[in-house]
Every structure is written in C-alpha cells, then in structure tokens.
Amino acid sequence: MTPQDDRPVPPATDGGAPLTRRQAKDTARQDEVRLENAVETAGGELPPPAVPAPAGTAAAPESTLLQRIMTGNALVAFLSVVLSLILGGLLIALTDPNVARASSYFFGRPQDTLGAAWTAASGAYSALFQGSVFNVRGESFSQRIYPLTQTLTVATPLICAGLGVALAFRAGLFNIGAQGQILIGATFAGWVGFTLHLPAGIHLLLVILAGMVGGAVWAGLVGLLKARTGAHEVILTIMFNYIATNLVLYFLSTPAFQRPGSTNPISPQLDATALYPPLLGSAFRLHWGFVVAVLATVFVWWLLNRSTVGFELRAVGANASAARTAGVNVSRGYILAMAIAGALAGLAGVAQVSGTEKVLTSGVAASFGFDAITVALLGRSSPWGTFAAGILFGAFRAGGVAMQASTGTSIDIVLVVQSLIVLFIAAPPLVRALFRLPAPGAPRAGKGGTTTRTPASTGAAA
Amino acid sequence: MSTATTAPARGTGDATVRSWKNPIILSVVALFALLVFALGAPGNDVTFRLSEENDPIVLPSIVVSAQLIGWLAAIAMIALAVLAILHTRARRKVPTWVPAVFAILFLIAFLTWVVGSARTPNVALYGLLAGSVTLAVPLIFGSLSGVLCERSGVVNIAIEGQLLFGAFAAAVAASLSGSAFVGLLAAAVAGVLVSLVLAVFSIRYVVNQVIVGVVLNVLVSGLTGFLFSAVLSEDSERWNSPPRLPVIEIPLLADIPVIGPILFQQTIVGYLMYIAVAVIYVALYHSRWGLRTRAVGEHPKAADTLGVNVNRMRFVNVLLAGVVAGVGGSFFTLVAVSGFGRDMTAGQGYIALAALIFGRWNPIGAFFAALLFGFATNLSNVLSLLGTPVPDQFLRMLPYVVTVFAVAGLVGRSRAPGASGIPYIKG
Amino acid sequence: MKLELIGITKRFGSLVANDSIDLVVEPGQVHSLLGENGAGKSTLMNVLYGLYDPTEGEIRVDDKPVTFRGPGDAMAAGIGMVHQHFMLVPVFTVAENVALGNEAVRGGGMLNLQETRTRIRRISDQYGFDVDPDAVVEDLPVGVQQRVEIIKALVRNAEVLILDEPTAVLTPKETDELLGIMAQLTADGKSIVFISHKLREVKAVSDVITVIRRGKVVGTADPSAPTTELASLMVGRSVSLTLDKKPATPGEVTFRVRDLTVQADNGQRVVDGLSFDVAEGEILAIAGVQGNGQTELTEAIMGLQDHVTGSITLGGNELVGRKVKDVIRAGVGFVPEDRSVEGLVGTFSVAENLILNRYDDAPFARGLSMSPSAVEKNADEKIAEFDVRTQSASAAAGTLSGGNQQKVVMAREFSRPLKLFIASQPTRGVDVGSIEFLHRRIVAERDGGTPVIIVSTELDEVLELADRIAVLYRGRLMGIVPGTVSRDVLGLMMAGMPADEALAQAHDVQGGNL
Secondary structure, X not given: OOOOOOOOOOOOOOOOOOOOHHHHHHHHHHHHHHHHHHHOOOOOOOOOOOOOOOOOOOOOOOOOHHHHHHHOHHHHHHHHHHHHHHHHHHHHHHOOHHHHHHHOOOOOOHHHXXXXXXXXXXHHHHHHHHHHOOOOOOXXXXXXXXXXXXXXXXXXXXXXXXXXXXXXXXXXXXXXXXXXXXXXXXXXXXXXXXXXXXXXXXXXXXXXXXXHHHHHHHHHHHHHHHHHHOOOHHHHHHHHHHHHHHHHHHHOOOOOOOOOOOOOOEOOOOOXXXXXXXXXXXXXXXXXXXXXXXXXXXXXXXXXXXXXXHHHHHHHHHOHHHHHHXXXXXXXXXXXXXXXXXXXXHHHHHHHHHHHOOOOEOOOOOOHHHHHHHHHHHOOOOHHHHHHHHHHHHHHHHHHHXXXXXXXXXXXXXXXXXXXXXXXHHOHHHHHHHHOOOOOOOOOOOOOOOOOOOOXXXXXXX | OOOOOOOOOOOOOOOOOOOOHHHHHXXXXXXXXXXXXXXXXXXXXXXXXXXXXXXXOOOOOEEEEHHHHHHHHHHHHHHHHHHHHHHHHOOOOOXXXXXXXXXXXXXXXXXXXXXHOOOOOEEEHHHHHHHHHHHHHHHHXXXXXXXXXXXXXXXXXXXXXXXXXXXXXXXXXXXXXXXXXXXXXXXXXXXXHHHHXXXXXXXXXXXXXXXXXXXXHHHHHHHHHHHHXXXXXXXXXXXXXXOOOOEEEOOOHHHOOOHHHHHHEXXXXXXXXXXXXXXXXXXXXXXXXXXXXXXXXXXXXXXXXXXXXXXXXXXXXXXXXXXXXHHHHHHHHHHHOOOOOOOOOOOHHHHHHXXXXXXXXXXXXXXXXXXXXXXXXXXXXXXXXXXXXXXXXXXXXXXXXXXXXXXXXXXXXXXXXXXXOOOOOOO | OOEEEEEEEEEEOOEEEEEEEEEEEOOOXXXXXXXXXXXXXXXXXXXXXXOOOOOEEEEEEOOEXXXXXXXXXXXXXXXXXXXXXXXXXXXXXXXXXXXXXXOOEOHHHEEOHHHHHHHHXXXXXXXXXXXXXXXXXXXXOHHHHHHHHHHHHHHOXXXXXXXXXXXXXXXXXXXXXXXXXXXXXXXXXXXXEEEEOOHHHHHHHOOEEEEEEOOEEEEEEOOOOOHHHHHHHHHOOOOOOOOOOOOOOOOOEEXXXXXXXXXXXXXXXXXXXXXXXXXXXXXXXXXXXXXXXXXHHHHHHHOOOOEEEEEEEEOOEEOOOOXXXXXXXOOEEEEOOOHHHHHOOOOOEHHHHOOOOOOOOOOOEEOOEEOHHHHHHHHHHHHHHOOOOOOOOOOEHHHOOHHHHHHHHHHHHXXXXXXXXXXXXXXXXXXXXXXXXXXXXXXXXXXXXXXXXXXXXXXXXXXXXXXXXXXXXXXXXXXXXXXXXXXHHHHHHHXXXXXXXXXXXXXXXXXXXX
C-alpha cells in the first residue's frame, strides 16, 4: 500500500464484541495515532465523533481564502453531491428505454443516444427538483411552493432521528437503531393518541412525551446492555430494530391497538387533539412537528456544546478511559446518550404518527431510521449539519415521489444518490483525486512526499 | 535459567472473582421450564415423524407424552442449575458442558411443549430439520463471509448488500444466459464487486468500516431496486426468469432417513455450503494463509514486522468474502424462488452477522449458529401451520433475541478478533 | 555480518527525525544507541528494519548496498528486531508466533508447526531459554515473551539483533539474564544494536556507544567514559543529575492505607494486603518493575478499580467504595501513567482538557450550562503558568508534544487545592527540559504541605524525588526504606526480597556498586 496523503479520523469502533478495558485502551491509543495522522490534514477529514473544529482553529494564517475553499471540507461535500448526482444521472440514462433504442444505432448517430440520455437524466432531475423545491407549473403561489413544504414535512422525521444518530455518534456510539426507536416511539405516541381522549394541547403534549419516552426506553436498553455487559451497540441496535418491528406487529394484532373491526395490522385513527396542527393552513401537509425539529436542533446544539452533559458525552465518545479517570461515569454516559438519542428518534416517530400518517402501522417509520444514519453522516454529526442534511435528503425523498409519478423513474435512485454522497464525503482523498484538487496542508506538494504521519508527540521517535 | 516473572503472580489468592451470572440465569430459565413446560404441559401425546410413508427406509414416528418430557427436562435443568450454584459457591468454574446440555434440554422441552400445545400435535421432524438447513444456507454463506472479513480485521456489515447483489446478479445472468450456473458465477462476481467497494473505502481510504458497510447496504438496495423497476419488471421474461439450479441427489445416501435429504439431496449451492464451511475452517486454523489472516486480524503490527503485507492480506480476504456471500445470494434467486424481488434478502445479512458473533468468529460455530437461526425461522413457519399458542411475531424475533443474549455475554463471552474494525495505518 | 548506515535521513513532513546518521555495527559487537526519548533512536531502527523508507541515505550489509522495502527484506538480510512493545499475537501459541511470516509448510500451503516446534526447541536448548512452543503467549510472563521475540529473530537466522529498550519491563534479575543471553549471542559472532536511555546499562553492556540527540549523531563514546560525560552528551548541556531539594519536613499523617487488596477480574490478587501511610509534606515513591501492582494501587485509590477490599483514608474519610468523582472532590490530584489514554482527550482542545475533571464546577459551569469564557480564561492562565507550548488554547491536545501534554495534565491537577497528589510515571516520554520543570513542581507541591505519592519504574526518578521509597513486588509491599537507600537494595527488593534481608545482603557485599 502506498502511504496515503491524508487520512480521516474514523470513530473508535471495534469488532462487535464486549470491549474490555484493555481493548478500550488500545482503541484509544489507535485514536491517538490517527489523531497524529490527522494533524497533517488540517481539520481532519471525516467527522464522526471527532469534535468540530472549535472557533479559532482556522487554517494556517498564510493560506489564502481560495486555498482554504479548494482544500476545505465544504468543497469536498459539494463535489460529492455533484458527483453522486452525475452517477445517478448516468444510471437513469443507461436504463432509459429511449436511450437503449437510440444506442442501437449509436455509431450511426451518436448524438441521438447522447440526446436521449440527456433528456432522460435531466427530465428525471427536473422532476425531482420540481417535486421538492419549486413547482414551475403551479398555478398559485401556494401550489408553486407546495413541493418545498413537502420537503420540510419529509425532512422533519429525518432531522429528529438524524439528531439522535448524531448525538450518539458524538458519545462514541454507533446507533443503527433509529428505525426501531422511531417505531417504539410511534407506538407509545400512537397509543396515547387513540386510546386516551384528552383536551387539545395536553393531549398532544402527552403524545409527544410518550413518543420520546418510548424511544428513550428502547434505546436506553441498548445503552444499559452496552454499559453493563460490554455488548457492541451496532449489533444490539440492529437486533433491536427487528425485535421492534415484530413487537409492533404483535401489538397491532391485540385488541388494545388493532382498529376495531379490522383484521389488518392497523390502529385506529389518532384523535384530532393528538395531532400536530398544520403549520401553514390545511392546504399544506407541513405541520408543527417541523418547528419541534428546529427546537430539537437548537437543544442538541446547546446540549453538546454548552452543557456539562454534552461535555461528558463528548469526553466519553472521544476517550472513555480519560473520561472515567476524570470522574465521568462512563456507563451513565452510554445510557444517557442512547436514551437522549432514542428520545429524539421518538420525536421522529411522533412526527410520523401524529403529523403525517395519523395512524399506527408497522410501516410508520418507513425507512427514516436508516436514512437518519446517512443524514447524520452527511451532517458530520453536528446538529446544524444534520439539520441541513435532513432537509437535503427530505428534498430527495419528496422530489423522488414526484419524479416517480411524473417520469416513471424509480424513487430507488434517491437511495443510490444518497449513499454515494455519504461514501464520497467519507473519502475526501478520492474526491480530490477525481477532481485533481490539492490536498490540504500540502498546497504545492505532488504525490511523492511521504507525509504519512507527523510525530507530533514523541511517539514516533525513540 | 529460571523463568523469573515480572508479571503479577498468577494463581495467588482465589481462583476467580465469583460470578453469579451463570447460575442465576440457569436457575431462572429452569424455573421457567418448570412452570411452562412441566406444569403447563398439555395432556396429550406429541408425535415427531421421522420419515414419509413412501420413503425407501421408513422409520417409526416418535410418540412421547408432553408431560413426561416436560417434567423430565425441567427436573434435569433444575439439577444442572443447582450444580452450577454449587460450583460457583465453591469458587470453581462451572464446566462448559453444563450450559450446553442445559440449552439442548431447553430446546427439546420447548419443542415438545410448543408442538404439543398446537392444534395438531404432530410434526414432521425430518421436514423441520431439512427446512431449517435450507433456510440457513444463505445465512451460513453470509456468516462465512463475515468470518473471512473479521478474522482479517475488517468489520463486514455489508453482508446484506453482498447477498442482495449476488441474488440480483444471479437472476439477471441466469435469465440472460439461460444457465443457472452462469448465474452462480455472476453472483460470485457481484459479491466481489460489493467487497471491492468495502475494501477500497475501508482499507485504502480508511473510512470507518461500519459506515461503509451500512452505506453499501443502502446503495445495493437502491441500485437493485432501481434496476428492478427500470429494467427487470419492464421485461421480466427476458431479465428475470432464471432457471433453477437442479437438485443433485446422491444415490443411496440420500435415502438415509432424516439426515439423507439434509446432506445428500441438495443443489450445488447446498453442497458448496458444506464444502465452504469445511475448507474455511481447515484453512483458517491449519494453513499459512489462515495463520496470516488471524495474525492480521489480531495484531496487524506484529504481522507487519514479520513481513506480512497487512492491507493486501485484508484486501484479498474481503474479496474472498465477496465470493462466498455472492454465492450465498444466488440461493435466493436460483434455489428458493425463481426470480429477483425488491429487497428480497429481507435482513438475512444482518442475521448472518449475528450468527457470526453467536458462533464466536469460528466457521463451525457460525455454521451451527446459522442453523439455529434457520431452525427458529422454520419452526415459526411450521408452527403457524399447526396452530400454536405462541404468537407468530415472538417466534420470528427469536433469532434476534438470542443474538442480543449472545452479545450481552449471557450465553458465554465471545471475543472478537483483536483488531477487527481498526484500520491499519503503517508506521 | 557488518552493517553500515550511511547518511540516513528520515523526514516526516517538516520534522526531521533522523539527520544524516552514520553508524557501523561490527560483527560480534554490542553497539549501543544512547539518546533521550524522542531523540530519533526508534525511527532510525525502523528505517533499518524496513518499516520506514529513508528519505536519504544508504544501508550496506557486508559493504554491499541494500534496500529494504519491508521488514521481510530486512529479515532476509539477517536483521532481527525485538521491539519495545512486543510484536506478539497474544492469542497465538509460541510456535504460531514464531512461524508467522516464515511458515514451514507442507503441500497446499498447510502449516507444518511440528517443524517450527523443533526449531524453537533447538534454539531454546542452545541458549537455555526454557520456552514451551505450545504455550499461549498471553499467558507467559514478560521476560519469557521477550525470549520468544529473540527466538523469532534467531529462527530467521538473524546476524544483527536490534533490541529496543529491552530492559524497560524487566526486573534487575531478568535484566542480568538478558545481558547473559546477549553475551552468548555475541560470542556466537552475532552483533547486537542495544537501544536505551539508561546510562548505567549502556555502560555495562556496550563495546561501542553512539549518542543521538535531536536526530543527529552527536558523538561516539567509550563505555568507560564517566556517566556525567555521557549524560551531557545525550542531553546537550551539562546536567546536574540531582535535583536541589530541601529535606522534607513531614507533618501530620493524613493518608492511610490499610490491608488494601485489589483483585483483577480473573481473581488474581494484583495488590495484596498493602498498608502504608503518607504524611503531609513528604514524597513517598512507589518503586517496582512495571506490572507489579502499581497501576492497580493508584487506580484503587482513585476509585477506578472494581474489586477492592481494605481501607484507604484521607483526613479520616474512607475512600474505598467512593466514586471517582467523589475522590477527586475530596482533594486527590491524579496524574495517570498513560497520559494519552487516561490523562487527556486527544481530540479535545487544550482548554477543555484543562478542566476535564472540573467541567461541572464553578466558575466553568452553572447548573447544566457551561461558561466558555471562564474555560478560556482558565486556559490562558494555566498555559502561561506552566509554559505549555501550544499554538492556541483551542488546539487539540493530541497535537502537543509529550512534555507539553504532561504539563497540561499537571496544570489541571495542580489548579485546585489538593489534600493528596498522586503521579504515575510523571515524566515518561518527556524531554529533559520538561522533566526538570515537572520535578520542581512536584517538590513545590510537597513543600506546600501536600502528601505526595510518586509511582515510577525509573530508579533514577525514584531516587531523585523520594523522601521514602516503598517497593512493590507481585502486588506485595517489600518494605519501605529511606530515600537515601542504595540502588542495590532497591534492585534486590524489586526482585522480591523483603527490605530487611535486602539491606543486610547489600551491606554484606558492599562495594559492587554499578
């Protein structure tokens, strides 16, 4: 292997086994090594639980603004999105029947093939745009901006659950379990919503609370198991997702949950008092859940960056041994981080069950729990980054539905584009190589330099 | 020269810090068995059929009293729990056979109770077992893929994606070529493609392995889903009607009751599975490649200082894992059903991951863990036909619950390869 | 085999770890490489062993230039290395570890471990190693593990053996045994490159000494050269090897340990029935070879260990069973032995690390809400006071040098009123300049009336700081002796001899002082 110029700082995850103290130490030591490696890369590459550069850690003073943009993360993120969209477009074009037809005489008239390819890809993407941001053909203003409100509606659960994943990430926990947490949260919320009949206001509050408690309990259980037994949270959360799905299906077959007179696994409609009121009037599906998502983002930002709890969680995530030595209760940190993450995912469940769907089914979480992982990754586990990523992916999803309806392009393309974005963003050297951008920290360096690691501490030397 | 030691003395003081975990769990489970399987046993007899009437060799069915079995098993389990308590009190280690025998007793008691309580207390044991093996085939391939990756230090969450892409490629290639064997080959290639992305991103670009795995699963799901609706369902005659792999029956051996169909009446994928388990096991523990693989997964730096190219070793292993999981994926479209369906692997890759951990990163262990999970799934299918008192959903979540118990160390500690999930950065 | 390094330069980015180093290792010689932590010794050896590519320069074996693309090439050329941190796979058997990378195989790539076992036994018998090929490495004592490393090199027909700080983990007795092995090896015509920063050892074993400072060869010395001359060569200025400190004026005994026993998870008694006192205004040093219970003792005091029995009282208050946070709040300052793992969060800023165990106290937090300005102000003060060399308070602590990292940890612990101060390996991996600074701060804390416990495996440090010395061996206390005791006595105690016997024996053989 040739030495790599710049390396990301991945989060400390290990195999999938109980983490002994010694292993934890080894992991921490590995992190130190990686940190040293990352020193060279000015600002690090990949996020996860790594701390965002605190204000003031700007690049070296002599680097120009242009240089910083050229080597910075923002450009890589932008290019990743562009690259993914191009690849997605190619895929659309390649599978388009018109393109296939034109390509049969490609060598006769290549422009037909290329034209058809352009038409297919641009048609799909324009439909995607019109379905997610602005409908050009809309007759009234509200029709024109309707897609944007749809985007925000879809983004609501994505943001909430994404925040949960991001927060756990920062505490060093890989929370794959947002899906299950959304489901259980939605179940709790839904039950309160259709079983209790309470006055407006209180009912909704109780629904929100129940959803958060549901998610928190489900995720907190994972935190508890991790803290007590050392079981790896990746495996636990994956398993808990499946258990949750089956549990909800079971609930929906019991009289307490099943819609009277129905044999299908579907609950009664939630009371009107239990629903999020529409935010922009009844013409739009956007509901107050979006405002809750914004508040949740603010809260998570404060929690992580300005609160003692956040300090503890970040310390546990970055170096559990040091946190323990400094008097932080690491077990409590794991449980708390998971519980808060679960509560946030539970909010996503509430957004679904009392905002968009209004009934409880086993499909109420759609695939938001899994999308939330990519949202958090794209958002680099920072609260506002996650917020922005949630809106982007919300746009993809909302636009994807419109695209599928108008051009027949399957919404699955959205999954492809999303996952490509995350992959590219995680590997900045690849993106830089593809676009021939300079590597950070080495504006003029060619390839040859073995800038493998800087022994910033004396580790490398005797 | 003496072997003076600098390490803290071994064996001074007590043998172990007493752990009451095992005895407590055994006692609770034994009590549960007493209450449910013995006291709650149905009054009727239970029939386990061992062969069909027109089989060449017909074995008589086993007919037992549900109460008798329930009581016997419960008492034996209580005895074992007491044994564990005594051992722990005497600060001795509980022998490893105790939980093993306990688990088998529990399984027998549970099976007898659950079948006995069904509307038709009569089950074809041979069918139950054969079906379990069939359902376990992709799981076994998947977990072997995980073994190859994790043993060399790369966490493979992308098993699901490898299986799915293998299934997709097998369906398309077999449909286009008209040959199921071409499909099998294509599946292997598809698995390698997924592996290639995993390897390039996690080894070359040092992206977190769990992230790559998770994202790859989404990518494959999206890609196959997109192609399915854009291409396959447009002309499914041409793209998505693969021929099935033929079942190859080995004469005479296949006639052995119960195990005959399991071992000697399989498609080539089934036989490949047995071969893969054996070959990977032997190679891992007895070959040069295996020694290096394990070293790279446990202590890559040590391997590096001895001239083993760590990252190349990992790369090759991840690609090999792709072959294995890809072939496993072909099971879905060339054996189970004839044709690809959107997200048809339905999380089997994750269960394979669980089997890998439950099987303690050992090919044989993973094999049996996958069989257990296959058994649980098949049992839930069979029981829903028989009419069972246990809600279907609980049977379906059984593999996942068992896995949670496994990773939580309640069923014995499992120890992952030391460097699994940690990228190797030279220097 | 004659080995030559000519003009070896190794750069990491802008940092020059090795600057045109020349070195000649003659057959049958012990060639010592002496230098401080961070002087570039290990980097040089990693270049020689093919782990790093040299930026410039040439390696010659028997006057023929060679290039090593990896350790495999170096081993093929007859170079073997015993790393400071053993490169052994813990779950493998000795045979598997020895075979790795150099496997004897039958047809089809299948291992022939029998062949390897035979080779191990042959070497083991030749040098009297007493190593069982089928033992699992993680179950072996450190000294035996080191021999497995030597076997690994010998099986590969190494002619030049690099030993990187080989004595750091050994008892004095084991060290003697290692020196014996080295003599046997050189008698067989093999040459040894011995890397160390311990002057006395180097003087004892070497034929030639090359001193390295800041990546450069600063001189070659004869083993008979006086210690002070070697030291000043190594450090680059004349150093006083002793710290000026006033005699202690111990006050009231406020810290008491009684019958303290700590069990590891596997039931081993890693600390076994310890009792001792520390008075206000004195330094008790805890000496011993690494891994004899020192880590567990300090962690037990801090509340970081699980299975603790006995009693630890500070000012009359029991500490056993208290949470870490309570122990810190009770006024115990703690510098853990591995700062990058336990002392600091590498990705956190220096400012955040300076409040790592005080983040929820005033003025840094009010309720749940933290005050960034208070954190910054504190950081600016401490950075100035402890002369921490960092780009800014918001730089990640992991980017600092070892000495500066340690200053951050010390600054944090000294920034609140202490009733007890514990420092484990306070100067490990720290440059000489910082060592003096840190030592002075520790003595100042003592003079301020705080009971101080120093845990160190470096005898020099122990003798320099201690008012009294307690020696641990296999978790047991071998006795407490005055800080003025001779090295011989400490050496005997560290090998497991109770204090009275050791004092008597050292008295008998008076004279053989190294």
